[in-house]
Amino acid sequence: MADSVRIRRVAEQVRSEVSQILRDEVRDPRVGLVTITRVKLASDLGAATLFYSPLGEDPDEARQQELDGVMRSLTGFVRRSLSKRMKLRHTPELRFVLDDSIAEGSHTLDLLRSLDVSPAPEDSGAAGDDE
Helix, strand or coil: CHHHHHHHHHHHHHHHHHHHHHHHCCCCCCCCCEEEEEEEECCCCCEEEEEEEECCCCCCHHHHHHHHHHHHHCHHHHHHHHHHHCCCCCCCEEEEEECCHHHHHHHHHHHHHHCCCCCCCCCCCCCCCCC
């Protein structure tokens, strides 16, 4: 139980530090505004999967592939920067994965908004009314 608490705590710290590294230290204009949505950390802290999402855009297939390549190329730099910021015996191997859950949620909301459904009439004599 204590291990899982430690893993969650370290994963949150990794998420925070990598977000800061991407915001403050990465100067590649192809990255743009990227947020780290969550981090999945191996139980031995040897590997971390970082889920990222571009902010303010709904990337098409070409942009997704470009961003994926850029994030992959940043892995070594981000890992070195992370090792300087965090006091861990071994800095985890990093793997960036595009998190499309935000885009899927946005698409779902758009679909729900596009439905032409009129609200159900309120039933004034419904059971359970306290009048």
